[in-house]
Amino acid sequence: RKEVEQDPGPFNVPEGATVAFNCTYSNSASQSFFWYRQDCRKEPKLLMSVYSSGNEDGRFTAQLNRASQYISLLIRDSKLSDSATYLCVVDASGAGSYQLTFGKGTKLSVIP
Amino acid sequence: GAVVSQHPSRVICKSGTSVKIECRSLDFQATTMFWYRQFPKQSLMLMATSNEGSKATYEQGVEKDKFLINHASLTLSTLTVTSAHPEDSSFYICSAQTGETYGYTFGSGTRLTVV
Numbered sequence: 001r002k003e004v005e006q007d008p009g010p011f012n013v014p015e016g017a018t019v020a021f022n023c024t025y026s027n028s029a030s031q032s033f034f035w036y037r038q039d040c041r042k043e044p045k046l047l048m049s050v051y052s053s054g055n056e057d058g059r060f061t062a063q064l065n066r067a068s069q070y071i072s073l074l075i076r077d078s079k080l081s082d083s084a085t086y087l088c089v090v091d092a093s094g095a096g097s098y099q100l101t102f103g104k105g106t107k108l109s110v111i112p
Numbered sequence: 113g114a115v116v117s118q119h120p121s122r123v124i125c126k127s128g129t130s131v132k133i134e135c136r137s138l139d140f141q142a143t144t145m146f147w148y149r150q151f152p153k154q155s156l157m158l159m160a161t162s163n164e165g166s167k168a169t170y171e172q173g174v175e176k177d178k179f180l181i182n183h184a185s186l187t188l189s190t191l192t193v194t195s196a197h198p199e200d201s202s203f204y205i206c207s208a209q210t211g212e213t214y215g216y217t218f219g220s221g222t223r224l225t226v227v
Contacts, residue, residue, distance in 0.1 A: 041223065
């Protein structure tokens with residue numbers, strides 16, 4: 001089975017810090033890439049999609065390097081509410097097939 | 113946005129009994145529903161893919177006779193854990209494709225505890 005690997009964490013950072021998460025994937029046929037956020041005992045929720053050109057949404061910046069099969073998420077000016085587990089998700093689904101693979105996640109704790 | 117309603121959110125059952133989990137797409141038609149299981153500190157693992165009107169496709173290692181999936185309509189898919197055992201205790205989550213630009217919407221999950 002193809003894998004998605006993430007930094008093991010946990011990351012404990014003070015409020016206002018910048019934190020970066022890394023993710024690598026092994027399936028070169030992967031087409032779409034995402035970061036999900038999962039709060040304790042809750043379902044994952046889409047944080048943002050990741051595009052080859054890189055994309056930014058407020059304090060969050062995602063980058064994709066297809067050649068290196070590497071994805072990153074940068075969070076600037078961390079807030080207490082950012083505390084959660086961040087899941088790297090890779091979609092290699094194709095016609096008639098489904099292949100969405102989740103990383104184990106990296107736990108972030110933002111400390112006052 | 114698209115919503116998938118999942119219930120129950122928590123269930124405690126006795127070993128040997130069966131538990132049914134429902135997932136409904138509230139404002140869209142879910143041709144395909146995905147069922148995941150997540151153990152503590154582990155990633156979501158796909159158990160099976162259900163398609164409306166046809167048999168579910170199970171991932172390797174998932175017992176289809178133990179985890180019965182029914183997807184009888186475009187808005188409802190159910191997962192029944194039959195003859196549950198303590199090792200089946202886990203967090204079960206459904207997900208559906210919404211057909212939008214990006215659409216994998218998750219249900220809120222069901223925490224199953226078998227005692």
